[in-house]
Amino acid sequence: MNRKKGYITVRLIILNLLTSLFFVLVVQGVTSNVTFATKAEESLRCAECGMTINQDSKFFSWAIDETGRKYFCDIGDFLYHYRKAPQKIKEAWVKDFITGEWIDARSAFYVKSGNFKTPMAWQIGAFKNKGDAERYGKALIFEEALELVR
Numbered sequence: 001m002n003r004k005k006g007y008i009t010v011r012l013i014i015l016n017l018l019t020s021l022f023f024v025l026v027v028q029g030v031t032s033n034v035t036f037a038t039k040a041e042e043s044l045r046c047a048e049c050g051m052t053i054n055q056d057s058k059f060f061s062w063a064i065d066e067t068g069r070k071y072f073c074d075i076g077d078f079l080y081h082y083r084k085a086p087q088k089i090k091e092a093w094v095k096d097f098i099t100g101e102w103i104d105a106r107s108a109f110y111v112k113s114g115n116f117k118t119p120m121a122w123q124i125g126a127f128k129n130k131g132d133a134e135r136y137g138k139a140l141i142f143e144e145a146l147e148l149v150r
C-alpha cells in the first residue's frame with residue numbers, strides 16, 4: 001500500500017515538473033515574440049543589403065545568431081542570409097502579411113507573387129495560416145521558400 005502511494009507521489013512530482021517546464025517554455029516563446037511587438041527606437045539597417053529598414057513594412061524580418069540580432073528589410077534578404085549559415089540562426093521572425101503579427105519564420109508559409117511590392121523586389125510574403133497564403137498564390141513551407149532565393 002505504502003509503495004503504491006510513494007509511486008503515485010513520484011508520478012505527481014514528475015507531472016508537476018513537466019507542467020512547470022512546459023509553462024516556462026511557452027512563456028519564453030511568447031516573451032521573445034512580444035519583445036519586438038513595438039518598434040526599435042533607433043533606425044535599423046539591413047544585415048544583408050545595408051539599406052535603412054522601414055519597420056512598418058510587412059516584409060521587415062529579424063533573426064538572432066551567435067552575435068546578436070540581425071535585421072532585414074525584405075523577407076528575401078532574410079532567407080538569403082539564412083541559407084548561407086542556417087546552423088548559426090537561433091531564432092527568426094517574420095510578419096504575417098495579413099495582420100502584421102510576428103510569427104516564427106520556420107513555421108510560416110510563404111508565397112512569391114508580383115502582388116508583393118517588397119523593398120528588394122524579392123516579392124515574397126509570409127503568412128501564419130496556410131489558407132491565407134493560398135489566397136495569394138502557391139503556399140510554400142520554410143524549406144521550399146529558401147529555394148526561392150538561390
Ligand SMILES: [Zn+2]
Binds near residue numbers: 050051074077
Ligand atoms: Zn535588405
